[in-house]
Amino acid sequence: MYFIFEIAFNSNKNYIANLIRAYAEQVGIEAEILQTKDKIVMIFNQDDEKLESFLLDMQDMIPASLFLGEGKHYFSEEKPSLIELSQTNLPVNIAPCPSCQKEMFDVSTRRFYYPFTSCNNCGSQHSFLTKYPYTRENTTMKFLVPCSACEDERAHNSLRKNYPLISCIECGIGLRMLSKETEYMALDKGDYRNLFKASAGAISAGKTVLVKTMHGYRKFFYPNRDLDAIKKIKFTDKKLDIGLARSPYSFNQISEEKVGLSTLLMVNAASFNEHLMLVEQEFNALLSIERPLLRVATKSDAMKRLYGSSALVKYPDDGMTMLLAAEAVKHGLEYIAYIECESTEEADFLVDFDMPITAQKDTKLFINQDRKLFVSGERIVYPTIVENQINRVTVAHDLACVEVDGVNIIDSFEVFDSVSTQEIYVLDTEEDFESGHSNETQFKQYEASMLSVLAEYDKVGQKAIGVHFDGTLNFLYYNGKKVINAVPAIEFESDNLWEKISTLRDGSDRLVNNYKKVYPEVWKRLDNLEGNMDIFEVTAITLGLEDESFEGISAEAVSFLGKGGLQIDTKVKDNRFDNYAFLTSIMSYQLGDVENNFMCYSIYESFGDYIGELVPQLCDKVETGIVVLMGETFANQSLYGRIEKTLGHKNPLMSKNFPIGKENAVHGALYL
Template sequence: MYFVYEIEFFSNKSYFSDLISAFARQEQMQVDVIQSNDKIVMIFDQENEQIEKFLNGMKDVLPASLFLGKGKHYFLDEKPSALPVTKVNLPVNIAPCPTCQKEMFDVSSRRYYYPFTSCNHCGTQHPFLDRYPYDRTHTVMKFLIPCSHCQEEAKSNVLRLDYPLISCIECGVSIRMLDKESEHLALNKGDFRKLFEVSGRAIAAGKNVLMKTAHGYRKFFKPTVEYSPAKSILLMADANGLNTHLMMITQEFNALLSIERPLLRVATKSDDLKAIYGSSVQVKYPDDGMTILLAREIMNAGLQYISYVECNADEEADFLVDFDLPIKKQKDMKLFINQDKKLFVSGERIVFPTVVENSKNLVSIAHDLACVKTDNLSIIDSLEVFDSVQSDMLYVLEDEAFEGGHSNEHRFSQWNASMLSVIAEHDKVGQKAIGVHFDGTLNFLYYNGKEVMNVVPSIPFESDNLWEKISTLREGSDRLVVNYKKAYPEVFERLDNLAGDMDIFEVTAIVLGLENESLEGISAQALSFLGKGGLQVDTRVKDNRFDNYAFLTSIMSYQLGGVENNLMCYSIYESFGDYIGEIVPQLIEKSKAKIITLTGETFANQSLYGRIQRTLGQYNPLMNKNFPIGKENAVYGALYL
């Protein structure tokens, strides 16, 4: 008889199961730990009296994870056979685990206030990777020689056995703080603590601090009504302040505090935050050693939150906190939550690097990510961490600035690879499907089991000569242009002099006068609408094709009629939802397909997502599970072209 404890874990990432295995070795517990695509299974000999103690002990070792679900236990007469699993050592980029965080705040530890504290199963490892394979000689840590304590620990500590990035204050990365007059170098525990303490007090006093973190340079400041840049991110230093200042469902709260630390747009609750950010704000919980230590000192200075903007090293600031090692910054991962549904929207951190199946000898490249075969495994990661490789084929995203010089090179479109990424993730390759790709432009696709076709493409949008295109759209459009110029002369002039290619949502944000001139700005406004129904925005013209200019004309007409921005933005998404809900059933009937895929980060909006669930919910549309629904899924989908 065997005792089995099973935990839902909806990811192919192994850091959670590896941590369980390490803890078992530490506690000398005999247990088989098996991970599949959606769960982690622990199999014990029932006669072991230490099982309950072991399971209770795991609570102090295991972190919260956004991939984690429910647990259950049961008994088996026979021990199930474990399938052999090929493992590859990939660097993670998550927050420190509970054990590592305890060290950072234990004054007796060699890592007291040391921001680069991590172990085999946690921390910001990927930023220090130089190239594969992932070992110390291929990281920027190769320049630092571990002290005798770290060398011994790499042999004896189950969490850091042969850990490539092992270091401490004695042998690790030095940090320094500069102002306009002096420089302070942290060399010991007291120095490290003092540096973060001074930084926290400076921010509380209204100064700003430019800090190099494992996620790049961030400029931290105390947000006010007078100073809150459009793309600033709220850093909630105190977990107790989350429910005080933000209006969240349980799933959002758990996701923010998970070890993955995603970026989440959340509704504001307190009057202070509403006055600064409006109805919603992008929120983070401290996600690397530098930010975690700063957050502790922010709390000691009496604040529950601060803000930051991502920036370059030459950004003006009152203080600079820096270190000399180069890092490879990953784009932060935006997460979208609708009840129990979690979707990665865009970014690299958390999702990449990852191992995928790839039966072909090909390399795919998209958005500076590459899928490369190494030692019979295919890894998706940043292009710059791979050495040159040999392959039979090279697939490159169209418009990607990459010259491979391969004799068998193919260019592919975003919508094509995005749809195939969902098809492949759900094991539907070869089955007919209808796809909707909505990422700046809206396209309706058909997959016949062999290739993807764009059957209802958008009418191309060009932002130059905008007024000429609008005035000739239909009868009466010229009068709209005249009236709009009188009512909004500054906006009219700006639209008359647009430079470069801009997508429809950037132009729409300008029309509405939003501070954040992007899809993100429109989405934030839509979230602030508390009504039950919107207006019908024109989303198509002849042949059921979406026309960007008709769309803009409709918005301008409502604007002239005095419609508020939040209602307008809500109506935009609601109208798109109705349009999609009308076209897809027509395509299903014509093609007899039974599968629907949805791709593109535009779907990460509560108004649109909710409308799609009402109009297409009966078809159970499929979306990416382990990859972003936005552009980064293309590097995986290209493997199935």
């Protein structure tokens, strides 16, 4: 009799199944761990005396993951017959697993406060990869020789069997901390710990610390808009004589604007609910081992002052950030903030190491109830294995799909050696890329995005209607062979704006005059716009938002908790969206004293209504029931909610394993 335990798992990533295998090996329980396209199945012998303790301990060994779902167990006389996923050894780029984290905070281990602690199935591995195949020889760690303890682990530790990036404080990467006058090298356990302690101390005292992390350079600081308050905090940690106590106090000012645009790093999970309005799914996603970026509504007054109605939030995602955060907690901080930047960024302190790394673009996640969508980015999603029956290489947004040893991998372009291929498909905006191939085809973003989604749902070759909304809104028709831009967006030109608005219809000139009187500053700015701004930027300026972009409007809309009702005029002209009518409508509401967050919410709602009205018409016209939504703009609660209402009955398809934004093109181009 078998005991069978199944957990839903919605990805082809194999680090969770592999971790379970490794733990089973470690405790010496006989188990078969299988992974199919939607679940992980564990098969045990019912009479195994280790079974109970293994299942209990597993809860602490297996990290939370974005891809994990409900579990169930049952007894069976026979083993279930399953179609297993193929496996390949790809470098991951996620947070350390629970067991590696435990090592980092256990003073008796060889990795106490060692930020590069990782195992076969966790940590920032991709940062060190220089090319495929993924072996130590092909990483920037190739010149580091593992010590005998690491060699021993490589042979016997089930979590680190043949692990390409094995290292410890003894044989691994050294850290140093620099101020303008001094340099401090971390050579042993105590040093590593002290370095992070000092860094966190500096941050809590209002200094900035530039840190090389596995995701590139980040400038960390304690976000505060009240400079007088922060000046009262004195740095008192004199025990660490590394120039901190001596260096004269100079508050490295982070401008107000930069605070608003920084990423909020919650260092203490216990204070999430004090500062942020989180639903359970968002809370779990932030803590998942994938550690995505999430835009969430702010709750506490402190957060509202710093970030307005919503903030881009994350929980520490790599060894460097995690150790810094752990020390920040000891300094009594609940959150800090960082800005992604270059190595040359000005800061009070620098924490650095001498190992080249390549950073992946961080990944934003959107959550609406039980649906999770990757919005944009590379990390977490790539590298990945894809099906590819044809001899074709695709290139888009610095990503490429290339065959390595019989499997097709999508990853950053630089990590592939030169390859031979029958044909190459390149995104038409990929300007820096020269293939030199005689059989090169260029493709458009919207074509590839649409095919990527259709391929994920096995609908390639069937007629479909698509909506591509990435700042501009386009309606697409796929006839089973080709994607056609059926209702393209009307070009929007932001120069001579007032002239265009005042001639829109009778009475428009009166509105313009009124507006000039009530909002003279905004009027002036809009009078001097360059011609190439998108409608969202112009709308954000009109509303006087701090973040003058699409993001700014989204952020504002998130904070509106009421019910809708404001009808923003989209004045559909031959079914096309009229930007000028849209702006005019916003201005009249503004003159009527409508609150900004209500207006921003209504903007998305109106877009939702417009899409909801047009798509069914297009579907009827070409006789299809298949609807595809793509583009980053859909990652917005109010728009998404409205689309659910107006188009929900059509079950619109959206990317599952790829970002809904531009980074799905490299996959879709395989199907063009």
